[in-house]
Amino acid sequence: MTLILTRSVIRTLLADAVEDVEHAVARAHRELAVGQAKLPAPPAMRLRDEEGTGEGNAGADGAFLAMAAASAPDRLATVKLLADLPANRARGLPVQRSAVLAVDARTGACAALLDGAELTRIRTAAATAVATRALARPDARTLGLLGTGPLARAHVRALLPGRPYEHVLIWGRTPANAQALAGWVTSELGLPAKVFADPRSVTEHADVLCTLTPARDPFVHGPWLKPGQHINAVGAPPRPDHRELDTAAVLRCRIVVDAYETARAKSGEVLIPLAEGALGEEDFRTELGSVLTGEVPGRTADDELTLFNSVGVGLQDLAVARLLIDRAGERGLGLTVDLAG
Known part of the structure; x- marks a missing residue:
């Protein structure tokens, strides 16, 4: 089963977790330093937005970053797809949007899909x-x-x-x-x-x-x-x-x-x-x-x-994703679906 966590649920789960998030992020960076986690540089895919409107936005380059990471201690591999779209300002939309996909590092099963906005702000x-x-x-x-x-x-x-x-x-x-x-x-x-x-x-x-x-x-x-x-x-x-x-x-x-x-x-x-x-x-x-x-x-x-x-790196997203998955399980929050069904 795959856990889906919306922005509002993530906000609820992280409301009282300031110290826990800090500890998780610190641990992730220590694991990277000692070789227990992997963090490749994210590739950037650029598309020219021919529909961009407004001064400074017309034809602005959109960038899509695949921010991947894997952690043996957290038993997860994740990728956050970050869309950085300057032309969204003229549309009244957020310039950056993202979602995090997490898979079980042992079985490859899709463990969770998480909205990236609140997660990114808090881990940053x-x-x-x-x-x-x-x-x-x-x-x-x-x-x-x-x-x-x-x-x-x-x-x-x-x-x-x-x-x-x-x-x-x-x-x-x-x-x-x-x-x-x-x-x-x-x-x-x-x-x-x-x-x-x-x-x-x-x-x-x-x-x-x-x-x-x-x-x-x-x-x-x-x-x-x-x-x-x-x-x-x-x-x-x-x-x-x-x-x-x-x-x-x-x-x-x-x-x-x-x-x-x-x-x-x-x-x-x-x-x-x-x-x-x-x-x-x-x-x-x-x-x-x-x-x-x-x-x-x-x-x-x-x-x-x-x-x-x-x-900002994908390993920070992974660390907080692990925390969120565990907290959601303890509190019975989030939606679970069978993607393979």
């Missing part, structure tokens, strides 16, 4: 939390958020509980959305949150900075960074020509990636400086899993600038 924020715990200074007190969408709220839920932040600083392109996020942070978690008029002000004052926008062109610049900061570059789509940090900012940091092969194929954050000759491949070979296992150090000095370049 969990990966940021794992990286921040490993790389940020222990005395970090101010969290900066650049971006105000659903990914920002997921990051607040993942980063703030149980951590010693005292202030949250926010910037977004739409001031009303930034104010709404600030109000939500204060009401949900009781922390003061302040909205700034520009990304520079947030960047210059944050101990931990998260960039959470679907930017193509960089809006965080090297001279704004301060010694000892930790930056999570999260929001840019997995396209080699999109990035949130400029080359000068990346060069100031010690870089940790979620997975080297994926970053080498999809991350504008490192590929653009690489093409410019400003960065070498050895500069972004350190993977998060190697830090978590102690193979390489995390932060090496209080004044070091660290950057977690989060492209």
Whole structure:
């Protein structure tokens, strides 16, 4: 039988699972580092959308990424098909949509089909939390958020509980959305949150900075960074020509990636400086899993600038899929169908 989990059911199953998701994602990266999991770079299939309408969207290239992973400890192989369709903005539809197919690694039976939207947001924020715990200074007190969408709220839920932040600083392109996020942070978690008029002000004052926008062109610049900061570059789509940090900012940091092969194929954050000759491949070979296992150090000095370049990988989807399948079974949630019937 195959378990089908809709977005609403996934949201219910993950509502009280912040720590469990973080632990699952951390474990997945450790397993990758020691060879217990497999994670190929995702191939991208591009189609030109001849029906795209609206300024900046007509004829926009759609990309379809097959994000595969396999884990021996989790006994699963998964593939998430991610559709990244810029022309959807003009249609009033989400730019990114995805679904995850999970099969039993022992029998090959189709174990589950899961909507990808909520799963992706939660596992992305969990990966940021794992990286921040490993790389940020222990005395970090101010969290900066650049971006105000659903990914920002997921990051607040993942980063703030149980951590010693005292202030949250926010910037977004739409001031009303930034104010709404600030109000939500204060009401949900009781922390003061302040909205700034520009990304520079947030960047210059944050101990931990998260960039959470679907930017193509960089809006965080090297001279704004301060010694000892930790930056999570999260929001840019997995396209080699999109990035949130400029080359000068990346060069100031010690870089940790979620997975080297994926970053080498999809991350504008490192590929653009690489093409410019400003960065070498050895500069972004350190993977998060190697830090978590102690193979390489995390932060090496209080004044070091660290950057977690989060492209997002299929193994994170697999880890959360395993958690969801188990929780759904325990709680009797989801729909089961016989695909072979």
